Amino acid sequence: MLKSVLLALLICGAAVTSRAEDGSRLWLRYDTVSSSAKIETRIDSPTVRLAVGELSSFWKGGKVELQLMADSRHYSLGNEGYTISTRNGVTTLSSVSEKGLLYATYHLLRLQSCGADCSNLDISEKPAFDIRVLNHWDNPDGTIERGYAGQSLWKWEELPAVVSPRYAEYARANASIGINGTVLNNVNASPDVLSSDNLIKVKALADVFRPYGIKVYLSVNFASPIKLGGLATADPLDGKVAEWWKVKADEIYTLIPDFGGFLVKANSEGQPGPCDYHRTHAEGANMLAAALKPHGGIVMWRAFVYSPSDDDRAKQAYLEFRPLDGQFMDNVIVQVKNGPIDFQPREPYSPLFGAMPHTQLMVEFQVTQEYLGHSNHLAYLAPMWKEFYSYIAPADLKAVAGVANIGDNINWCGHDLAQSNWYAFGRLAWNPELASRDIAEEWLEQTFTADKEFVSPMTEVMMESREAVVDYMMPLGLHHIFAWGHHYGPEPWCEIDGARPDWLPKYYHQADADGLGFDRTENGSDAVSQYPDSIVAVFNSLEKCPEEFILWFHHVPWKHKMASGRTLWDELCFRYQRGVDSAKHFAEVWEEMSPYVDSERYSAVSHRFDIQASDAVWWKDACLEYFRTFSRMKYPSGVDKPVFSLKQLKKVKLPIDNYTCPSADMLPSAND
Structure with a gap:
């Protein structure tokens, strides 16, 4: 291709000022x-x-x-x-x-x-939060759930005899940005992580991390007393169960005196928990907290719960946890995802924040890009997290967690530019008042070069990137219209026999001949009422609702007039087109950066930008062609004609693989 030839000439002829690198130095x-x-x-x-x-x-x-x-x-x-x-x-x-x-x-x-x-x-x-942790969703077999940068950094089969030098490099990188804790394993936890043999391996990691000021935490399976301890029950009010956890905590702290504590996913997506025994989340969390308290440990209890129900999924965590306010021990922190659904490209903040004044809360962000193009797309996430903090004061939170995007790839994060999100998470966990632009600039200066001819244009690209992803994936408050399983590509038409409705896109987009969007107003699911009155007055009104959330809270007629003067349909088309144009622009800007970047990283990033631009077209065509079957309206002037037909796009079935990114070259050709 002509573009590939031009890129090769640019790389070969460029006056590269930095030596060739592999991204390992971050x-x-x-x-x-x-x-x-x-x-x-x-x-x-x-x-x-x-x-x-x-x-x-x-x-x-x-x-x-x-x-x-x-x-x-x-x-x-x-x-x-x-x-x-x-x-x-x-x-x-x-x-x-x-x-x-x-x-x-x-x-x-x-x-x-x-x-x-x-x-x-x-x-x-001084840091804004005492606890600033990365959550690793790493599994005992070396895979990573929602991991897009290779296998797990932790080589359990080698520990404790072999301690990789990358463990100290990892700790050093975290210390450099103020992260002071790491949860080593997946929240879908195996009970075996608490076996005596595995705890010796955990100790080896803790010993490496300790001089860098980093505490080790473990995700634990609530049914561990049954599966590991041989008990008949895991009922948190059973004395034998409480004693088992006390003895296990004593064992852990004998090995690791500064052990941080437990992270728990309970009664969520099939995981065991106290509700299996008709106990509350507070009773389950407090039982574990009592075992850890003599040692100074904490329990981080996740509020990510939802079940088959007639209630809007966006309401369920609030409905389950709000009545428990004030019932948790003082070494329990309820860990709440930033939004009420699941790490979508854009969500309103979770209404649990502000609704539990007598409970310690922490926010859980997702650094890994499960819903943002995996490690193929640039989506600089500091603006997303700053958007959250525009609603929630850091002083109202006890701690902050980020689901890590780190694997054993030589450059740690798969995409060289995705390192910026690990960096930005740490910087904002230390000081949420920092500006996204300032963080982007200092990351670029340290990671590539301080030359303003590079830093200025690439800062603009980074600052625009998350909004571009929202535009070409799910603008105007659309959410969860991803393909089944891997959450990479678009599949708003998805149907799976036997699947729960709230696992399918149609549950969320509610497209019909009248309009588009989920009605969460007082006349719909009434999810809006979970917010403070001042917010309700805004989100409940079609005229006042910010347009970035309009399809989240309203079922909007196709011909509704938007702030731009366009109809909803035309605005939707415009946003998708704007996202495509932005993705193509990013690739063009990067082409001009070759004189300032070593050839290895230049080529790797260039390849990712090409994928992102192609994927943006895929998203635009799939979503607009599908929604047009409901709107029955023409594409407005300025919007590119679709490259692919809806029939072609419905045939696309990417492999579901948790550690290898699907590739956009698996799309059909125009002749298919």
């Missing part, structure tokens, strides 16, 4: 200093030795002192906060803890890497 691409910097400290610990090693290898700005401080200013910053100050050419890093000094070290090196003036610093930092 954003930590520091240049080693030619002569050791003068680093002084009176403290000696594994964590401080890490900080001194980083500064000795990479700091170029003169003398640095690391010191523990016990004054009121530093105590006000908490156990992980720190100050950085420059006086008379000496940079001083201060904290009440060694962890704070390590975080300060990475902050200082980040400033240097981004070209900041470090000669007159006066910085005071």
Whole structure:
């Protein structure tokens, strides 16, 4: 193809300023200093030795002192906060803890890497949340549920005898952005993770992570006392069950004194839980919390629950958990997904936030792109998470979790640009007030180059990317119209014999001859009433509802006049076309970036952008051709004619594979 030839010429003829790379260094691409910097400290610990090693290898700005401080200013910053100050050419890093000094070290090196003036610093930092964790959905066999970057990083068959150097690299990357916890295994947990043999393997990882300030957590199966302990029941009010968990907790903390605690998915999607015994989620969580409490451990209890019901699925977590407010122990945190359905490209915030004032809550974001093109599409997610924080104040949350996008691929995340979401999650978990644009710029500067000719256009691409994905997948509040199983491509017509209605797209889009969208107003499912009155007044009104949520809350007539003056149908077509145009534009911008990027990463990213542009057309054609069978309206001027017919697109069946991305080249040809 002509484009491929031109790309090859651009790559071969470019004056590439950085050496060839494989992406394994992430954003930590520091240049080693030619002569050791003068680093002084009176403290000696594994964590401080890490900080001194980083500064000795990479700091170029003169003398640095690391010191523990016990004054009121530093105590006000908490156990992980720190100050950085420059006086008379000496940079001083201060904290009440060694962890704070390590975080300060990475902050200082980040400033240097981004070209900041470090000669007159006066910085005071503390994290917004005490608990900032990655959730790994890794399975014992090495696969990763919703993983698109290879197999699991954890090599259970080798541990504890073989400890991969990548474990320390992983911990270092997390520490550099302030992540302080990791849940090692899938929330669909195997009871075997708690076996004595496996706990020794967990200990090996915990020992690697500890100097980096990272605690280890485990997802646990609620039925473990039956499957692992040989008991007849897992009833949380049974004394033998409670004793089994107490003994297991004692065993864990004997091996891992700083073990963080348990993450639990219970009575959701077939997982066992307290409701199997007619007990509440609070009773189940509190039983586990009582076992962990003497050791300082916590329970993160997921609120992602829904069951076959006449109730709108978007309402079910609220209906189940809201009545339990105030019944959870103080070392239980209820973990709530950011939206009420399931990590859709755009959702309103979950109404559980703000509805449980006497319960500690944490938000669960998805860093891995289950519903955003897997590791084939660029979707920079900081704007999505900032959208959540525009409704929910960080002060109302106890903690934050992110479902990781990390695998054993050499570049960690499959798509080199997907590393930005791991980075952005950590930065926003530390400080949700940071601007998405600033995070994108500093990530680009550290990961590729600080050259403004690269950073400026690529920052624009990143900032536009998530909205582009929403446009070409599910604009205007459409949601969950993905293909069965893999959640990659479009299948709004999907029918599966025996499947629950709320597992199928038609449940969500409700397309008919009159219009499109799910009526969640007071006249529909009344999901809107779960929000505060001030929000209800907006979401319940067709005229006032933000158009990004209009099809989420309303069944809208095809000829309804939108804010643009277009009909709903024309606006829908315009949004899909805008998404396609954006995806093609991203590929064009990247073509111009070849002089600033090593050839390996340039080619890899170029390939991903080509897939994304092709997939955008696939989504547009599939959705518009399908919805047009209901609207019976013509495509407006400016919207490309479909490349594929609906008949062709209905034949597309991608393989369901949890760790290998489906490829857009499996689409039919125009002659099929």
